[in-house]
Amino acid sequence: xxxxxxPTPQPLLTRTGWVAWLxxxxxxxxxVPALNLLVPAGSALHLSDFAVxxxxxxxxxxxxxxxxxxIWGYTGILSxxxxxxxxxxxxxxxxxxxxxxxxxxxxxxxxxDFMVFLDWKELPWHWAxxxxxxxxxxxxxxxPGLVAFVFGYFAFRSRIKGVYxxxxxxxxxxxxxxxxxxxxxxxxxxxxxxxxxxxxxxxIATTSMRMTLFVMTSVTLLxxxxxxxxxxxxxxxRVLQAVRDAESRVMFSGYSTLGYKLTIWTIxxxxxxxxxxxxxxxxxxxxxxxxxxxxxxxxAIWAAVGGRATLIGPIVGAFxxxxxxxxxxxxxxxxxxxFLGALFIGVTLFLPDGVVxxxxxxxxxxx
Amino acid sequence: xxxxxxxxxxxxxxxxxxxxAAHKGQTESGGRTAGFGRVASQGxxxxxxxxxxxxxxxxxxxxxxxxxxxxxxxxxxxELRCIIGPNGAGKTTMMDIITGKTxxxxxxxxxxxxxxLLRYKESEIAQLGIGRKFQKPTVxxxxxxxENLELALKTDKGVKASMFFKLDSxxxxxxxxxxxxxxxxxxVGRLAGNLSHxxxxxxxxxxxxxxxxxxxxxxxxxxxxxxxxxxxxxELFLSLKGKHSLMVVEHDMSFIRTISDIVTVLCDGSVxxxxxxxxxxxxxxxxxxxxxx
Numbered sequence: 300x301x302x303x304x305x306p307t308p309q310p311l312l313t314r315t316g317w318v319a320w321l322x323x324x325x326x327x328x329x330x331v332p333a334l335n336l337l338v339p340a341g342s343a344l345h346l347s348d349f350a351v352x353x354x355x356x357x358x359x360x361x362x363x364x365x366x367x368x369x370i371w372g373y374t375g376i377l378s379x380x381x382x383x384x385x386x387x388x389x390x391x392x393x394x395x396x397x398x399x400x401x402x403x404x405x406x407x408x409x410x411x412d413f414m415v416f417l418d419w420k421e422l423p424w425h426w427a428x429x430x431x432x433x434x435x436x437x438x439x440x441x442x443p444g445l446v447a448f449v450f451g452y453f454a455f456r457s458r459i460k461g462v463y464x465x466x467x468x469x470x471x472x473x474x475x476x477x478x479x480x481x482x483x484x485x486x487x488x489x490x491x492x493x494x495x496x497x498x499x500x501x502x503i504a505t506t507s508m509r510m511t512l513f514v515m516t517s518v519t520l521l522x523x524x525x526x527x528x529x530x531x532x533x534x535x536x537r538v539l540q541a542v543r544d545a546e547s548r549v550m551f552s553g554y555s556t557l558g559y560k561l562t563i564w565t566i567x568x569x570x571x572x573x574x575x576x577x578x579x580x581x582x583x584x585x586x587x588x589x590x591x592x593x594x595x596x597x598x599a600i601w602a603a604v605g606g607r608a609t610l611i612g613p614i615v616g617a618f619x620x621x622x623x624x625x626x627x628x629x630x631x632x633x634x635x636x637x638f639l640g641a642l643f644i645g646v647t648l649f650l651p652d653g654v655v656x657x658x659x660x661x662x663x664x665x666x
Numbered sequence: 667x668x669x670x671x672x673x674x675x676x677x678x679x680x681x682x683x684x685x686x687a688a689h690k691g692q693t694e695s696g697g698r699t700a701g702f703g704r705v706a707s708q709g710x711x712x713x714x715x716x717x718x719x720x721x722x723x724x725x726x727x728x729x730x731x732x733x734x735x736x737x738x739x740x741x742x743x744x745e746l747r748c749i750i751g752p753n754g755a756g757k758t759t760m761m762d763i764i765t766g767k768t769x770x771x772x773x774x775x776x777x778x779x780x781x782x783l784l785r786y787k788e789s790e791i792a793q794l795g796i797g798r799k800f801q802k803p804t805v806x807x808x809x810x811x812x813e814n815l816e817l818a819l820k821t822d823k824g825v826k827a828s829m830f831f832k833l834d835s836x837x838x839x840x841x842x843x844x845x846x847x848x849x850x851x852x853x854v855g856r857l858a859g860n861l862s863h864x865x866x867x868x869x870x871x872x873x874x875x876x877x878x879x880x881x882x883x884x885x886x887x888x889x890x891x892x893x894x895x896x897x898x899x900x901e902l903f904l905s906l907k908g909k910h911s912l913m914v915v916e917h918d919m920s921f922i923r924t925i926s927d928i929v930t931v932l933c934d935g936s937v938x939x940x941x942x943x944x945x946x947x948x949x950x951x952x953x954x955x956x957x958x959x
Contacts, residue, residue: 303842303851306812308832534831537813541806548804548870551765552818552877553792558825608808 309532311525320521327517332510348509355513355581357621358520362574364601364613365520365527366567371599372607373531374563375543377461380468381571382595383475384443388572389585390479391438393492394429396503396580400496412494413487423485432499439576440569447568448561455560460546469592476590491586498580509581516577520614523570527610530566539563600639604646606653615655711778711795711880713743718881718911719764724773726759726935733759734770735935741881746907748922748943749915751932752955757915758801760932761883765798766791777881793823797879801886803866807859811850811869814858815841818873841876847902848872864891871902881911888921900924919943 312320331354334346363385371377397411406415410422428434450471454464482488495503502508530536541549542556549556579585588594597620605616620642627635650657711718719741726734734756741747751757762768763775766788775783783791792798806814819837821827833841845851848868853861858869867887874882887903888896896918903912903925916922922929922943929946931939939949946952 303845303854305833305838305842306810306855530829533829534816535825535828537806537809537817538828540808541817544806544808545804547767547788548800548806548873549817550788551792551798552823552873553789553820554817554823555787555789559828562825 311528311532320525324517324521327521328514331517332514336506336510348506351509351513352581353625355509355516356578357618358516359574359578359581360598360601360621361614361617362520362523362577363571363598364605364617365523365610366570366574367598367602368607368610368613369527369530369539369563369570370567371602372609372613373536373543374539374560376560376564377465377599378468378564378567379465379592379595379599380470380472381567381598382592383472383590384447384568384571385575385578385594385598386475386479386585386587386589387443387446388439388575389579389589390486390492390575391435391442391572392576392579393495393585394426395432395435396495396498397487397492398426398429399498399500400494403496404494411487411492413482413490414485417482425485436576439572443568443572443575444565447565451561451564452557455557455564469595472590472595473592476587479587479590487586489587491584492579493584493586495580495583503580503583512577512581516581519573519577523573524610524614530563531610535559535562597639600643602653604642604650604653606650606655606657608652609655612653612655616653619654710780712780713778715779716742717776718743718745718778719913720774720776720779721760721764722774724760724763724770724775726756726763726768726770732935734763734773737773737932737936739930739937741911741913743880743911744908746903746912746914746925746927748926748929749913749932750917750922750929750946751938754934755932756935757932758885759935761798761885761913761915764791764883765796789823792877792879795878795880796883797874797877797881798883799867799870799874799885799887801889803863803870803890805858805861805866805869805873807857809858810855811845811858811861812841812854814869815844815872815876818876820876820878844872844875847875849898864895867891868895868899871899875906879910881913882906884912884914886916887914888916888918896921 331346331351334344335348335351338345363381366384367378367381370381400411402409404412404415406412408415410419414422422429428438450468454467459467478484479486479491480489486492497503498508531539538549538554538559542559546556549559575585575589601616601620602613603616604620605614606612620639623638623642624635627638646653652659717740719739721737721739724734724737725732737756737760739760749757749760759768763770764783766783766786769784777783777791777794777796781794783794783796786794806817809817816833819833819841821831821837842851845854848871850861850865850869850872853865858866861869867890871884871887874884884903888899891899900921903914906912907925914922914925926943928940929943930937931946931949931952933955938955939946939952941949
């Protein structure tokens with residue numbers, strides 16, 4: 300009777316996939332540090348500090364793009380508010396870094412400078428945990444996760460879908476930006492946090508610390524990639540795709556889609572939070588402009604350019620768009636926004652599956 | 667219930683318990699458990715009263731339009747019931763009500779004699795054992811035939827269970843069986859989006875069967891099928907009859923003639939006539955509103 304061969308479960312990565320993954324790990328965690336630290340600055344093989352810093356920054360963006368791929372590409376929920384979760388993770392880390400400044404601020408006070416400037420005498424309640432690195436690591440994940448969970452619960456329970464959901468996520472990040480702009484919220488107002496000195500009492504502006512943060516960012520990106528891979532490869536991931544294709548069928552098949560959407564939405568937000576926390580010590584500043592609607596839209600653009608219904612696509616997209624951005628904003632600064640607009644229109648019209656989709660198609664055509 | 671009745675009941679139970687204690691293991695009913703009435707267990711469909719689905723005096727209106735207007739209908743376990751009716755008669759709305767998509771304004775909807783369907787959400791109703799096929803074939807186009815069936819499989823459908831889900835061999839066998847039943851064994855790895863219209867209909871029926879529902883609601887299951895596919899579908903439905911209860915909404919009269927025992931005619935949101943196909947086709951009112959002769 301059952302003489303048909305049913306497909307067997309796919310492994311986490313294929314053999315080639317693992318080789319590529321390990322190669323990426325080796326390049327980022329061994330080759331890059333070696334080329335930057337060991338090869339002398341005059342050599343052609345030397346990797347400049349600028350290149351390392353830029354790569355690290357783009358890898359933080361790539362984590363956001365990966366998170367966007369999970370929620371938009373796989374589940375069909377377009378979030379235009381992921382910048383908020385990135386910024387929340389960044390702010391949680393920023394608060395810790397502000398406390399690490401200690402007495403070395405301009406006002407030589409135990410309080411962060413902006414509080415002295417506002418004539419505050421003690422830390423507000425929400426800074427209670429900011430002195431502890433362990434608690435900060437927890438908050439980096441928990442705060443974006445909690446905000447996403449509460450927001451998602453009400454939005455998904457009310458069955459808000461499609462463009463309506465996108466609009467309210469946009470409103471959410473805009474509202475948060477306005478809130479963080481205010482001095483009395485205790486997040487440094489429009490200046491945000493900057494002038495960081497130390498992390499874990501180790502000076503932050505040293506080469507070795509920069510390289511440590513670079514390696515941590517690389518490892519996080521690669522591990523998150525595997526996590527995402529596992530999620531979409533499980534039946535959970537297939538339910539997400541089913542929600543994207545025909546949500547009512549999923550419900551009438553006995554799945555409560557609320558739980559599924561909420562889970563992936565929260566995981567996605569947490570990933571962005573971690574990305575933000577890695578980003579802040581490396582760029583040295585966090586302010587409310589990270590929550591501006593345009594930033595969140597850019598995350599969606601990275602995912603779309605790379606190919607949103609894959610996992611590697613958004614990562615590739617983050618590198619392409621941000622690589623182009625850092626080149627264009629230096630060479631032709633006035634054309635950057637035109638380029639971004641043209642890119643988004645071009646990809647939507649001609650490459651619905653993004654760059655990775657195009658490559659797949661070309662490969663498929665040859666084979 | 668009045669306090670009197672409650673007290674009487676309590677006294678009866680007490681007397682019975684005393685009798686039980688006195689006879690030590692020997693009951694009044696000769697070893698069987700005494701019949702206080704059956705214990706209703708949560709989620710179990712009680713069909714001892716001979717009805718698996720029971721709708722009474724259901725009303726729904728959308729912005730003043732009475733889509734369902736005093737609908738009363740019941741279906742026996744194992745029955746294959748065909749529903750016909752002109753466009754706008756409320757056939758799809760009725761299915762929406764049964765599956766929890768639409769809430770009626772007033773009325774009673776029971777699954778078996780104990781489960782009040784109006785208290786449950788769509789996904790819970792599906793888990794209770796009501797499967798539904800949509801008018802337009804609805805499958806997961808970006809997933810393979812295999813994955814479509816796997817998702818529909820009756821199992822724990824929580825988030826965590828899905829993350830760690832693995833098909834066991836009994837489930838694989840069941841999946842293979844259904845693949846044969848719906849004639850898609852050769853297409854197991856194909857994307858559902860690439861199937862023909864008729865094959866999608868079959869796949870959706872297969873997904874329903876994977877859920878192992880007690881009651882299947884099928885909205886125009888043979889629409890867009892070739893004659894051969896329609897014939898096979900009729901065979902399939904006849905083989906399901908008895909094991910499952912089926913409610914089939916169709917416009918294809920020859921298909922209905924092949925499969926039906928009792929046909930219910932809906933019109934303007936309530937039952938117009940009920941009987942064998944010949945009986946309803948002979949009914950003056952039906953001819954007037956539906957067959958238009």
